[in-house]
Amino acid sequence: MSIGLKQCEEKCLRNCSCVAYASANSETNGGTGCLTWHGNLVDARAYTETGQDLYIRVDKHELARYTKKGLVQKKGVLAGVIVSSASVFLILVIFLRCWVQRQRRAERARKGKNMVSFTTFEDSSGEKEIDESTRNGDVPYFDLSTIAAATNNFSSDNKLGQGGFGPVYKGVLLNGKEIAVKRLSNCSGQGLQEFKNEIALIAKLQHRNLVRMLGCCIEGEEKILIYEFLPNKSLNSIIFDKSRGSFLDWKKRFGIICGVARGMLYLHQDSRLRVIHRDLKASNVLLDATMNPKISDFGMARIFGGDQIEGDTKRVVGTYGYMSPEYAMQGHFSMKSDVYSFGVLLLEIITGKKISSYFPDSPSLNLAGHVWELWKEGKATEVVDSTLGDSYSTDEMLKCIQIGLLCVQEHATHRPTMSAVVSMLSNEATLPSPEQPAFIQNKNHEGDEISSSEGAKSVNVVSITMIQGR
Template sequence: MLVLMQGERTYNISIAGTSNSVAQILDSGNLVLLQNDTRKAVLWQSFDYPTNTMLSFMKLGLSVRTGLNRVYTSWKSPDDPGFRNYSLRINPDLFPQMFVYKGSAPWWRSGPWTGQRWSGIPEMATNVIFNVSFVNTEDEVSFSFNVKDGFIASRTVMNETGIVQGLGWNNESQRWIVSYSIPKEQCDFYGHSGPNSYCNPDIPDGFECTCFPGFEPKSPEAWLIKDGSGGCVRKRGISMCGNGEGFVKVSHAKVPDTLAALVDMSTIGLKQCQEMCLRNCSCMAYASAYSEIDKGTGCLTWHGDLVDARTFTNTGQDLYIRVDANELARYTKKGLLRKKGVLAVIIVSSAVVFLLLVALLCCILRRRRRAARTRRSKNISSFTTFEESLGGKDIDEGRRNGDLSFFDLSTVAAATNNFSSDNKLGQGGFGPVYKGVLLNGKEIAVKRLSKHSGQGVEEFKNEIVLIAKLQHRNLVRMLGCCIEGEEKMLVYEFLPNKSLDSIVFDESKRSVLDWKKRLEIICGIARGMLYLHQDSRLRVIHRDLKASNVLLDATMNPKISDFGMARIFGGDQIEGDTKRVVGTYGYMSPEYAMHGHFSTKLDVYSFGILMLEIITGKSNNRYVPDSPSLNLVGHIWELWKEGKATQAVDSALGDSYPADEILKCIQIGLMCVQEHATDRPMMSAVVSMLSNETTLQLPKPPAFFVKKNEISSGEGTVSANGVTISMIQPR
């Protein structure tokens, strides 16, 4: 339904023709019905419009001089042309935009006019059918379009659910074809991601909301359950006025709602726009007003919350967000690293070309090259046998999907400076781990299978097949592997802050982890475990979750690693048994250590131990002074029963933590380490308890583990015979 409003007079024009007809209002004010089968324009009805009012096939907007406002509204139902709540109109305030309203509330927003199109309608970037026109003068604010080809029949409709669709008539199939539809995805709905954040539907882990640079979630608990409606707030303790602040670019954006923006069309170019925003301490962001005309003209600046922003894959505008000096330095460093990487690629490529030219003249190098080809063919043969043992179907699928890359030994050796001891990050049961830098500047971690490792080949196979299939922000990402001759290596993303145990158990380092960051680490590990148990393509039991197998990225986000001991379950399988018990002292549940019975509750137990270690800053495998208990869990249980659980909290936290929140986490940790597996919660329940205010059950006594005859702080692969269980009754 098209609604024309002039002062207090309203004209409702209901299109009641057949499915293969379309109505058009001519400049003369006559409404005609265009029959697609005959291409005849038949006069249907005539209205007494003002003679100076120009009406076109699709036109929205306001004539200031006459008061005529063109608005589309939806029918009540497909058969009832009465008014419904939804309407499509232009809001002429400040910098005009198109809106779909549900009642008086915004439902969808087009974004501002960029000079050639609406920024929030990417389909207009490839428009070849319509002539579009946007008028923004003192007399009129309107948008209109007409079909370029007069023989193409098209129409625009708004259905009863508020969806606006453009349809074109296909004469061969005798039906209407949908050419565009708005809104069409969750990021299109107004304010989906909340203030000071933007919606990105292409984020791999499925949570589309992201805080703008310099901002953090207003409610971390809501963010954990993927509810971004509360938006983000400026990070605390920063200065944004005359202290070296600058701007970070967000590309391909539908810029925030311009109802909260100021526009200055006299300012030409981004440079002047940036300077103007920087001088005003209340300016939060800026962008070109007309970004598609002469490299950008005019200036839009935002001075309040940034509302209803999103990003696109290829279209959109550049939006510049004001950040403090520290945030600016972090983003600048990333940019410099990328530039250095490009320069390094150019230099190395030139050197390679030069060496290849010299090699053509060198007989010795030709012989070496032939010998290398011979060795390579042997390696391919051995790799084929190894690949078949892994499961060729899984490897081939990984290759096709880009999940798994294969590195040459020469590439890995060059990246690690020929496995220099200076690049060695650590040593595990699998073998040594080295830091490396590829020719493109990307930092990697290389896990090299020790030839004498008793842990190696089976775990190596397991990790290749498993990790290539898992994708989650809280799981370490494997980039590929290297298999040549006797060399077998796994290549991972490099995480600069190493493992969690290197910080949380270090007296000099753990003070960098305040309670907020520790809670974020706990919640991140919980989400990663929930993904393994429930949300991934495979149901995975890790079997060796511990502090040294949780790595930390540059911003201390946790990533679970080391899947060599993991077990994969079928669709409905939830538990199993093994005669080969593997894991680490202090993290194994009693049913697993004694009987080889494992289920997702084994990982829940390990998570509970890890959670209590993060809270206290102490390892469960170390003796607690002045406590009759043999380990950390027993010590915490005794304090819990006496109502003194906060005495176990890491002294490095001081008094800067919410007591209720930390007691809640201690209680959840004790629930996870209860002796009987059936008493422990599922990881889904753990994530829910961490994210929501809820009444928790009282935990039952935990199981306490020690090695026979001694307390050990060592880690390694063990059998059931190497573990005993002692029940200590709390006093």
Template sequence: MDMITPILLIFLVPLPSCIFSLDTIAPNQPLRDGDVLVSSKKIFALGFFSSGNSQKRYVGVWYNKVPEQTIVWVANRDNPVTDTSGLLVINSHGGLVIYGKNQSSPLWSANVTVSSPNNSTAKLLDTGNLVLLENGSLSPLWQGFDYPSNTMLPFMKLGLDRRSKLNRFLTSWKSKDDPGTGTCSYGIDPSGFPQLFVYKGQAPRWRGRAWIKERWSGVPEMTNNFIFNVTFVNNQDEISIVFTITDESIFSRLVLDESGIVERSTWYNQVHQWVKFWSAPEERCDEYGRCGANSNCDPYNVDKFECTCLPGFEPKLLHEWYLRDGSGGCVSTKRASLCRNGEGFVKVPRVKPPDSSAARVNLSMGLEACKAECLRNCSCMAYSSADERKGGIGCVTWHGDLVDMRTYSNLGQDLYVRVNATILAQYAMKSNGSLGHKEKLAASLASGLVFFLLFCIVFWLAKRKRKGKRRQDKLSFSLTRGSTYLEDSPVRTDLGESRINSDLPIFELRTIAAATNNFSSNNKLGKGGFGSVYKGVLYNGKEIAVKRLAKNSGQGIEEFKNEVVLIAKLQHRNLVRILGCCVQDEEKMLIYEYLPNKSLDSFIFNEAKRAFLDWPKRFEIIYGIARGILYLHHDSRLRIIHRDLKASNVLLDSAMNPKISDFGMARIFGAEQIEANTNRVVGTYGYMSPEYAMQGLFSVKSDVYSFGVLLLEIVSGRKNTRYYHDNPDSNLVGHVWHLWKEGRASEIIDSTLGESYPVDEVVRCIQIALLCVQEHATNRPTMSGVVSMLGNNAAAPSPRQPGFLVKRSYHTSGDPSASTEGAYSVNDVTCTEIEAR
């Protein structure tokens, strides 16, 4: 009978088709698939959803005021409903359950039993917490916050309830399409000195430092600030952490992704996206146990291997150490006893102290007493203060291997490592030169032997690299001279004798390899005809984008030098900024500022992302690109023709501001030069002007044509190379021209803009674009004219016939299957051979 009662209620009680105003589920009011529960202040919503490409249905909570559906909690994450028959109901016991088609057995339940089942209700709070209440009580019988998925929200606790043994921690989704319990977890390890951990399976992936007073030590981004406050509790009842938001209008969340990266982000309405301000792990030294036991990982050690053994230890596997693999860790030198035999401590500054899961803690003891306590115990290997502020508060001692240490540039604590008398004397000599004669002699002999071995190794490595070094020096010299002859150009541009590498650093290959995790596929941002682009993080934490030219790249050494010299001298808010280059061992790389939103084409040609670009934002992007080209043509001290303007060469920063990139094909013009000619046409099909593609003539008007194509793509959300059934010989430019002549230009406007855009302004942009793509270059406006037309409402001239290339030509039979591929103009003039990218 208990199982039948809720089923009868489903069919006997009239059900609303959609719940929008209610935040509560009553016993006689189940929630169907399609209904939405909204919290009282309309901050969060609850209902059935599907993720990604999956058709499976889950009950979840998401932000009601964020345009994209951002799921923050999932109920039946491991037991989805396979169709749209799902119901969320309060059963006859007063518990909350989810049914699918088979309503005799729930797919998920919040197992509680209440004394008066008819008086229990489920309510969605404005914190995003789904709670089960009885008789209007404010104390929940059950709450969703006790069973988090992959997201930590404000007011949600993580940690262990020592009374009920309930342990709250985040678990990743299986994939973007499957919110099921994944392999990664994030929470507090309550043993020893409590720490935050990210686990991948059973293995730790990242470890945060211990909580001290008002913050997580060494994690400044997770400290109390103007956005949120953090509270940590550690007593006989519980050990937990919770953060609260100072302004409820700010949406901030912490998410554990499928790969085991935990990230805190805040929603910014201006850019319609979540903006990251902290994540871990980020650097290689953040990886748990990166250098093995009894070692320290120093990401700022640019010239050497980041792993070093702690004082009194040496590499366990020396040959692996030389191969820059420190995972084997370090072992004690064992030259003398460490038990009451004159031993002492050596300070290792600014480090994340070792894993304290098995450490001993005494918060009432000072640092000097801590030192004495550690010295009395022969098993004590190191000590540190629990809180480095005020000269050191509390005492933490480690007994056994010291695992997972790293150096910080301006954070961290001092760790005191136990060493024998000999090593203590050596470190004392370094600090005050107070060694005796015997110790000095022994140290000199040992140092001489070490230096001899190192000399042999360095000499051997230098001999191997001498050939590559000569090649690097040759190119570095040409770059530092600052002069370059541009490909097939009659103009020689002398940039002066100042050394470019004083403004533009030349990075070592190993530095870039370390920053990109050895060019890992996980770091790859994209790939083009020139090669691949990787995201990297330098030792100082700065994010970079690395353009790595493939050995068979169409961009050769001349184009590479061209891009380095040009972009190093250009400074404008709408041009990407270069940070340096790397030329070593057959490698040619350019290092740019990292722009998190990647390229424009990833937005305008992606239906899901394109919806986030409303018209004001698109117009800002259009205007920013125009200003960047105007700078190249008129305002910089070098007159630059880009020659490869396209959507993929416009990058977007965190605020969606456009920045023009990729100057490998750019050309410098003299002050009075109007146009130039080349026998080698380079660029991208669909963006090249007819006179350039067919005759090799290029000028500032060539870039104007490319801008016009790009403008039409932004307005329409379509690629210029797309063909149209009603006019199979026409690309986007030709299609828009036909619509313009018929007075139907508005039909090309991207449908994802809905109705929320000024039609006159958008149509005006189409008109400006058609002026830019006119067939004859002399008829096209200059970029100063384009910027002027975009910036005011003055009447613009009527456009003339555009010059648009089509990529297919049909035989006279009219059989489309017999088409030939090539590059042709509408007037069938023979083209110069095109080298497309």
């Protein structure tokens, strides 16, 4: 009777001398269907054509040894696969990180290849314009394409005005925010030094009476500053225009005077940096929607450190008429230089006339000299802007005229500080009598007339002749 593979296995296991077994066809093994081997497997090859599997009996300890070895080999292969996979993953991570860093560096290089480096630099005379405290200014960067789109490619229809730095345009960003764009002109007397100076300074200064910078742009030859937009433009566009001057009654003008005084006090005394503006004038005072003044244009400014309160320069910068005599003639500047400029501005706001105005009765005198002459004669109110009508108090007006004359006195030591000016404007204290101001002719040392047109610009080098008052 033929037996199956299972019975063949049991048969071999019951016989201790059986070393192997196989299931075979009945024709091959005489009908049993089971082949067993005892001793050596010398005749195993005789059954290679049967197509059956050969099952060899092995000692269990030997079998366990080979089984353990196989497991170890499998574990080794698995560990190798894991390590290889981790290595590949780590390489990919490193590659991706390097790629991202290269992309970032490339982007920074694209944007920053011409960016301002906020480090100490010097003017042509070797004098430091910015000290260590101005390093690493954090000013947002704008792409030129963004600014061009905001200003309709610097359209003349968007032009707000022209200054010593260059033209100023109104712009509107994609988010609807209005901006003022100051673009350095190729023919400007100012340049990269003034540009750096303004960025480094305005980024450090925060006061309600200082204009706020939103960012800058430097691409190729383009150097652009972006500011908050102030809808009422500059002070000089109103007070020197008789048709617009009536919009500023005395209350508003007095508010502007006080606001500028507070802004200058902040620069001189209350800010972290002690700053001498050196170019305070009507065109550098901007007005917001409610006529609050904002001092702008810090390209000419100088920073004082520690207890320093004065300095000297061989490179005189500023605007004719607003410069104090010691600065214009000797290059000596201090906080009192700004006080002089403030006094000139105050008199211009009161009178509606420029410092360089011509007076037929006193052709050799500027505005300060003319007001001084009328002050001595007790006729100071005659200089008050006629567009003010009767909107002012005579006592308050006379006090402001007196403060203006105190600020433009010839000797710097006789002028008040900005803190004293703010106190004078706020209180009803008795004021000292002003001394004779510095009278400056409207002609230079070569006898040529100095221009007093509406577009008078800041200058980098000046020569002004001093004369004695009558």
